[in-house]
Amino acid sequence: MSTQAQTSTSVPTDRSPRILLHSDDLTIREQVRLAVGPRLRSGAPEIEWTEVATADALLERKDLGGFDLVILDGEADKVGGMGLCRQLKNEVYGCPPVVVLLGRPHDSWLASWSLADGTVSRPLDPITVQRVVAEHLGATAA
Numbered sequence: 001m002s003t004q005a006q007t008s009t010s011v012p013t014d015r016s017p018r019i020l021l022h023s024d025d026l027t028i029r030e031q032v033r034l035a036v037g038p039r040l041r042s043g044a045p046e047i048e049w050t051e052v053a054t055a056d057a058l059l060e061r062k063d064l065g066g067f068d069l070v071i072l073d074g075e076a077d078k079v080g081g082m083g084l085c086r087q088l089k090n091e092v093y094g095c096p097p098v099v100v101l102l103g104r105p106h107d108s109w110l111a112s113w114s115l116a117d118g119t120v121s122r123p124l125d126p127i128t129v130q131r132v133v134a135e136h137l138g139a140t141a142a
Contacts, residue, residue, distance in 0.1 A: 016045040017137050018066055022058045022081060023073035028101065028124075029053075032071060035129035040137060055079035064088070067096050069136055074111070075103045075122075082107075082114035089115035097136040 017040065023029045029051050038046050050067070052058045055078065064070065070088065072081030081100045088095050097117040102108065105121040118132045 014045075016048045017068045018048045018050070019133070020058070020061065020064065020067045020070045021049055021051045022053075022055075022071065022076065022084070023051075023101070024053050024076045024078075025073065026053075028073055028075075031124050032101070032129060035124060035126035036133050037130060040130075040134050055084055058084060064092055064096055069096055069133065070098045071133070072098060072100050072116075074100045074107065082110050082116070085111075085114040085116050099132055099136055 019036075021029055021032055023032075033049060036047065040047070050061075052061070055076070058072075061067075070085075072084050074081040085098045085100055088098060098115075099118040099120060100111050100114060100116040101124070102111060102119050102121045107121070108119055111119045118136050120129050120132050
């Protein structure tokens with residue numbers, strides 16, 4: 001039996017935040033990276049991105065060691081981000097915060113079932129994406 005451990009991560013200011021980004025759609029991954037930008041605020045270290053396109057590739061990194069935030073595409077084919085989020089939250093001790101990209105705002109009830117720490121609805125608004133990511137990294141968006 002797995003126990004769920006949710007932690008509040010605050011990235012030390014002397015190192016780059018590390019984000020694991022999952023989507024089977026290259027354009028969605030690009031939109032997220034561009035919305036967040038290269039760093040959270042002026043003078044902050046550059047973000048280190050790790051991108052995966054499949055659930056299998058994500059689950060290979062299942063211990064999620066070293067990641068400060070996980071962003072999952074709730075609309076990914078085959079295995080969506082909400083199911084993956086629930087699995088990670090239930091199976092990974094000390095799971096970092098998880099943000100799920102929703103297909104529509106009405107899916108927020110499903111995101112609560114998935115135990116997501118945060119959500120962003122499509123169409124992806126760059127200001128909202130950057131704010132949600134910064135909040136869950138424990139940083140203040142400038």
